[in-house]
Amino acid sequence: GQNIDQPTEMTATEGAIVQINCTYQTSGFNGLFWYQQHAGEAPTFLSYNVLDGLEEKGRFSSFLSRSKGYSYLLLKELQMKDSASYLCAVRDGNAGNMLTFGGGTRLMVKP
Amino acid sequence: DGGITQSPKYLFRKEGQNVTLSCEQNLNHDAMYWYRQDPGQGLRLIYYSQIVNDFQKGDIAEGYSVSREKKESFPLTVTSAQKNPTAFYLCASSTSGFSYEQYFGPGTRLTVT
Numbered sequence: 001g002q003n004i005d006q007p008t009e010m011t012a013t014e015g016a017i018v019q020i021n022c023t024y025q026t027s028g029f030n031g032l033f034w035y036q037q038h039a040g041e042a043p044t045f046l047s048y049n050v051l052d053g054l055e056e057k058g059r060f061s062s063f064l065s066r067s068k069g070y071s072y073l074l075l076k077e078l079q080m081k082d083s084a085s086y087l088c089a090v091r092d093g094n095a096g097n098m099l100t101f102g103g104g105t106r107l108m109v110k111p
Numbered sequence: 112d113g114g115i116t117q118s119p120k121y122l123f124r125k126e127g128q129n130v131t132l133s134c135e136q137n138l139n140h141d142a143m144y145w146y147r148q149d150p151g152q153g154l155r156l157i158y159y160s161q162i163v164n165d166f167q168k169g170d171i172a173e174g175y176s177v178s179r180e181k182k183e184s185f186p187l188t189v190t191s192a193q194k195n196p197t198a199f200y201l202c203a204s205s206t207s208g209f210s211y212e213q214y215f216g217p218g219t220r221l222t223v224t
Contacts, residue, residue, distance in 0.1 A: 003152075033212075042115075042201060042215035043154070064196070087153060098169070101146075101153035 004102035006088050009026055011108045012078055020073045020105045021085050028094030034062050034073045035087040037104065046073070075107075083109045113214035114138065117202050121222045124196075132187045132219045134202035140214070141207050142186035147171060148199040148218075157200075160185055161207070189221065196223045 003025045012018040024032070031050040035043035047055055049064035049071060061074040073086055085104040091097050115136040124130045136143065142161045146154040158170030160179040174193025179185055185204075189196045199220050203213040 040199075040218070040220070042217050044215070045212050048212070089154075096167075098156060098159075099154075101155070103153045 004088055004090055006086075006102040008103065009106045009108070011110060012075075014078055014080060014109055014111050016078050017074065017076050018078060018107065020075070020088075020107065021086035022071045022073070022102055024069050024071070024090045024102075026069075026094075026100075028090050028092045029066060029069075029076045029090065030093035030097055031091040031098065032062075032064055032071050033089040033091070034060075034071075035089065036042055037085045037087060039084070046086075059105060069074070078109050080109050080111070083107060115204055115214055117216040117219050120217065122219055124221070124223050126223055127191045128223075129188055129190050130196075130221065130223075132189065132200055132202075132221070134142035134185045134187065134216060135183055136185075136202075136204045136205055136214075136216075137183060138214065139182070141182070142205045143179070144203040144205075144213065145175070145177065145185070145187045146201045146203065148201060153176060153206075154201060159185065159219060174223075189223075196221060 005023045037043040038070040052065040056065045059076045064071045085106045087104045088102040089099045118133045140188045144159040145157040148154050155171050157175050158177040160166035176188045202216040205213045
């Protein structure tokens with residue numbers, strides 16, 4: 001099985017930087033995804049990491065360390081519209097590449 | 112334009128009734144998925160289908176059934192055997208089984224009283 005942990009809630013200020021952590025335990029790691037989900041809406045894909053290191057996409061970056069079972073999503077120049085839940089999901093190669101999602105981190109951006 | 116549609120957005124049913132949630136995609140994706148989302152628990156996989164006329168149970172399939180008669184459609188039936196059916200249900204699709212990225216529909220919020 002898999003265990004994925006993320007903080008339940010975070011608060012940050014508009015214009016600032018926030019880092020959302022995700023730790024996981026899995027026997028067949030085959031990639032980690034970050035999704036953004038606004039309340040009552042569908043999750044939308046943000047990033048994908050399968051090798052160690054940092055992937056940058058505009059204001060969003062995602063980092064992976066496979067040896068530590070650790071990833072983070074970094075959001076820069078926060079905007080009010082970034083208030084949402086951020087879901088970490090791990091793909092398990094030993095389970096037909098099924099995705100297991102963490103509980104999500106609800107981020108509130110304040111003026 | 113291409114995408115995934117789920118209907119209705121909100122659904123109310125009485126306990127003991129079966130209910131079917133619709134999911135349609137015009138992305139020409141082979142794989143489709145159903146997830147359930149409860150507050151603070153993330154998404155949990157109910158069923159998935161990697162090809163027409165084939166589907167597999169996910170982590171929480173009990174009390175649910177699916178069919179995949181057409182590539183575009185993957186309806187989910189919530190049966191009376193499901194103990195706690197009230198939840199937010201999300202359908203997703205991808206080009207192939209659990210490939211790089213899954214695209215999600217807008218979801219159906221089911222309330223059973």
